[in-house]
Amino acid sequence: xxxxxxxxxxxxxxxxxxxxxxxxxxxxxxxxxxxxxxxxxxxxxxxxxxxxxxxxxxxxxxxxxxxxxxxxxxxxxxxxxxxxxxxxxxxxxxxxxxxxxxxxxxxxxxxxxxxxxxxxxxxxxxxxxxxxxxxxxxxxxxxxxxxxxxxxxxxxxxxxxxxxxxxxxxxxxxxxxxxxxxxxxxxxxxxxxxxxxxxxxxxxxxxxxxxxxxxxxxxxxxxxxxxxxxxxxxxxxxxxxxxxxxxxxxxxxxxxxxxxxxxxxxxxxxxxxxxxxxxxxxxxxxxxxxxxxxxxxxxxxxxxxxxxxxxxxxxxxxxxxxxxxxxxxxxxxxxxxxxxxxxxxxxxxxxxxxxxxxxxxxxxxxxxxxxxxxxxxxxxxxxxxxxxxxxxxxxxxxxxxxxxxxxxxxxxxxxxxxxxxxxxxxxxxxxxxxxxxxxxxxxxxxxxxxxxxxx
Numbered sequence: 001x002x003x004x005x006x007x008x009x010x011x012x013x014x015x016x017x018x019x020x021x022x023x024x025x026x027x028x029x030x031x032x033x034x035x036x037x038x039x040x041x042x043x044x045x046x047x048x049x050x051x052x053x054x055x056x057x058x059x060x061x062x063x064x065x066x067x068x069x070x071x072x073x074x075x076x077x078x079x080x081x082x083x084x085x086x087x088x089x090x091x092x093x094x095x096x097x098x099x100x101x102x103x104x105x106x107x108x109x110x111x112x113x114x115x116x117x118x119x120x121x122x123x124x125x126x127x128x129x130x131x132x133x134x135x136x137x138x139x140x141x142x143x144x145x146x147x148x149x150x151x152x153x154x155x156x157x158x159x160x161x162x163x164x165x166x167x168x169x170x171x172x173x174x175x176x177x178x179x180x181x182x183x184x185x186x187x188x189x190x191x192x193x194x195x196x197x198x199x200x201x202x203x204x205x206x207x208x209x210x211x212x213x214x215x216x217x218x219x220x221x222x223x224x225x226x227x228x229x230x231x232x233x234x235x236x237x238x239x240x241x242x243x244x245x246x247x248x249x250x251x252x253x254x255x256x257x258x259x260x261x262x263x264x265x266x267x268x269x270x271x272x273x274x275x276x277x278x279x280x281x282x283x284x285x286x287x288x289x290x291x292x293x294x295x296x297x298x299x300x301x302x303x304x305x306x307x308x309x310x311x312x313x314x315x316x317x318x319x320x321x322x323x324x325x326x327x328x329x330x331x332x333x334x335x336x337x338x339x340x341x342x343x344x345x346x347x348x349x350x351x352x353x354x355x356x357x358x359x360x361x362x363x364x365x366x367x368x369x370x371x372x373x374x375x376x377x378x379x380x381x382x383x384x385x386x387x388x389x390x391x392x393x394x395x396x397x398x399x400x401x402x403x404x405x406x407x408x409x410x411x412x413x414x415x416x417x418x419x420x421x422x423x424x425x426x427x428x429x430x431x432x433x434x435x436x437x438x439x440x441x442x443x444x445x446x447x448x449x450x451x452x453x454x455x
Contacts, residue, residue: 006317013316017058021315022323027193028306031371034342043086043098048223053296055332059325061301066318069282074324078302080140084410085299103237108249109291127435135381135397139413141379148372151365152176171209172366178205179370202339202367216335222332228297253300257286260303282376303428396421415445
């Protein structure tokens with residue numbers, strides 16, 4: 001039955017190979033169950049509920065990808081999108097309630113589904129130049145790295161204006177450094193599941209140094225999902241004019257998934273004459289996953305590039321995805337262990353703010369922060385696809401790359417990139433090189449800044 005359903009013989013694979021591939025993919029992407037509760041917890045959401053919803057929606061979306069598209073691809077909450085949700089929309093200048101932000105995610109997913117039959121998604125992919133796509137990915141990578149360094153205690157806010165090196169002798173920084181060194185060595189040695197193993201090594205060091213304490217239990221029933229289940233505020237997202245936020249969620253979801261699918265397909269030999277078979281079904285699985293994620297209280301879902309590790313282990317069909325889904329469902333019962341590992345470590349320090357010494361207490365996450373730093377380093381590789389010799393391409397890319405981490409806002413980075421790209425193409429007489437959608441989005445972004453109160 002499995003052979004017929006997933007066409008194992010046609011893809012020259014078998015049950016054992018697909019199972020091993022699924023286990024490998026799970027090991028490489030399981031870090032999200034440690035990171036996601038920390039990130040969304042910072043936005044005021046219940047961490048236990050986020051943990052459970054992360055496992056559930058990842059299993060559901062990955063299974064959907066397996067059954068609809070028959071791809072060996074895991075689908076989970078996107079790194080970068082979660083930070084945009086927490087630190088730009090909820091905690092940033094917008095100060096949007098997390099329930100309303102979930103409403104924006106739901107609407108972006110609905111748009112994703114609704115545009116599937118009109119080819120609009122494909123038009124957007126074609127419209128945005130490669131330099132901007134690459135700079136957005138790299139900028140988000142820098143954004144994630146900055147937060148990872150702060151959570152590790154390796155950099156800290158010296159005053160209200162600049163960052164400086166943190167206290168490298170603190171226990172939190174030592175634990176983070178041990179985890180980071182372990183992770184990068186494992187990555188360099190091409191060990192599968194290096195990021196997850198790095199978290200485990202950091203957790204052991206944290207236990208030895210008293211950063212984390214032994215959990216009361218290893219296995220338990222999953223935490224209740226009630227604090228986040230169906231708490232989204234769709235009406236609020238519309239009434240507060242969060243159209244730019246909805247667009248950014250849609251935009252990031254689309255490009256992350258397309259980029260991951262193309263990369264995985266090239267590696268596995270799934271590309272046919274330069275085309276990705278069943279691409280529409282794969283994108284639909286991602287879109288449905290995003291709408292479902294908002295309903296259970298989580299962020300946008302994307303195809304994980306980490307699935308390439310499973311493909312390297314021989315995965316060729318959706319059966320590998322079924323294995324990934326089963327393992328994420330099993331992970332729900334290890335919440336005490338995950339909670340202990342991903343818990344924060346509060347510290348107190350005195351800093352100069354506004355000309356006065358201020359004592360403040362904040363929380364570090366030395367166990368999971370190395371994963372953020374490494375993920376950021378992987379995302380920055382996209383800069384190699386920017387045309388640095390063409391100023392009309394490189395300047396907008398540079399502004400996007402710089403503005404995302406410096407403003408702590410992904411939307412502002414994208415806006416500056418789009419506006420400057422359209423401007424430079426026009427003033428150099430190369431207006432036809434930019435798609436009309438670029439000019440449309442640029443005008444909308446200009447209006448966003450020009451009209452007070454428009455978000």
